[in-house]
Every structure is written in C-alpha cells, then in structure tokens.
Amino acid sequence: MKIASYKGDPAVLAADLVNTRGSISGTDFMTDLPALHLFLEGHGIAAPGDLSVDDLERIGRARDRLKEVFFAPDAAASAEILNSILADERAAPRLERERDGFRIDFSSPEQGVARHVAITAAMGLAEMVVTSGRSRFGICSADDCRDVFVDTSRNRSRRYCTESCSSRSNVAAFRARRRSS
Numbered sequence: 793m794k795i796a797s798y799k800g801d802p803a804v805l806a807a808d809l810v811n812t813r814g815s816i817s818g819t820d821f822m823t824d825l826p827a828l829h830l831f832l833e834g835h836g837i838a839a840p841g842d843l844s845v846d847d848l849e850r851i852g853r854a855r856d857r858l859k860e861v862f863f864a865p866d867a868a869a870s871a872e873i874l875n876s877i878l879a880d881e882r883a884a885p886r887l888e889r890e891r892d893g894f895r896i897d898f899s900s901p902e903q904g905v906a907r908h909v910a911i912t913a914a915m916g917l918a919e920m921v922v923t924s925g926r927s928r929f930g931i932c933s934a935d936d937c938r939d940v941f942v943d944t945s946r947n948r949s950r951r952y953c954t955e956s957c958s959s960r961s962n963v964a965a966f967r968a969r970r971r972s973s
Contacts, residue, residue: 799836802916803942809913810859815938832905840905850906861917862940867926877914881907934961
C-alpha cells in the first residue's frame with residue numbers, strides 16, 4: 793500500500809520500529825530524541841523542530857502495540873490489535889491528489905509525528921493482513937534473535953530478519969554438521 797504522506801513501505805516501517813527494542817534483551821535502542829530523529833530520518837519522515845520527549849514516549853507505546861501484531865496467534869487477533877491502534881489514533885482516510893490521480897492517506901505529519909508514525913505503520917500492516925493474511929509477517933528464525941520482519945520475497949521464503957542472522961545461523965549449522973561427522 794502506498795500512503796500519500798509516506799514514500800516508503802509502511803509495513804517495513806512497522807517492523808523496523810518494533811525492532812528498536814531488542815527482541816531478546818529488551819534493550820531500547822531509541823531512548824532519546826537524537827535516536828528518534830535518526831530513526832525518522834532513516835525512514836524519510838521529517839522530524840519536526842519541536843520533537844519532544846512526549847513524541848518519543850508515544851512512539852515507544854506504538855512500537856509495543858505493533859509488536860503484538862507480529863506475535864498475535866492469528867490474523868483475527870492481529871486485525872483486532874490494528875483496529876484498536878487505528879481507533880485510538882483517530883485514523884481518518886482521505887484522498888490526496890497526485891500528479892496522475894489520487895492516493896489514499898490516513899494521517900499527515902502535521903497531526904503530530906507520533907500519531908503519523910503509529911497510523912502509517914498500522915495501516916501498512918493492516919494492508920498486509922488484507923492482501924496476504926499474516927503470511928508476510930515473520931519472526932527471525934535465528935536461535936538468538938526474535939526480531940520481526942515483513943517478507944517481501946517473491947516466494948515468501950524469508951526466515952531471518954537480516955542477512956547477519958541468516959549468515960550466523962548458516963555458519964552455526966555448518967559447524968554443527970562438521971562436528972557430528
């Protein structure tokens with residue numbers, strides 16, 4: 793889904809936001825305004841000049857709720873959580889004019905960056921539930937990682953959150969096979 797006020801993939805935004813808290817350690821990697829600014833900048837979201845600790849806390853709460861979507865037992869539970877997020881954030885769809893027609897939007901950065909991020913990420917995951925069910929939501933298969941990802945591969949075969957986790961797991965499996973032979 794393309795959202796007028798966001799140029800990237802909103803489902804990937806959601807996964808990246810969830811992964812700002814360590815999946816196993818619980819370490820928060822977005823503890824201050826400079827870290828929040830870097831996260832927003834990395835996702836092409838203009839950070840307002842008055843970015844506040846309240847924005848950081850609200851985005852942290854959105855992150856924790858979005859994580860529940862990935863770990864929910866089924867699509868119905870994921871949908872319930874997403875509906876709750878969208879209702880709490882007062883998402884309101886509207887059409888935005890583009891060069892060659894219209895695009896739907898649910899939030900704008902002018903409504904506050906925390907609200908914009910929460911709505912954009914939740915709508916990205918909601919669209920995935922509609923188009924693919926939960927089959928595109930993933931939790932890393934590496935033994936020492938439980939980060940989440942959105943599987944955008946053609947054949948829906950992704951198993952790891954990053955190439956690092958994939959390589960580390962493959963090397964460990966190779967070494968285990970060599971030891972047992």
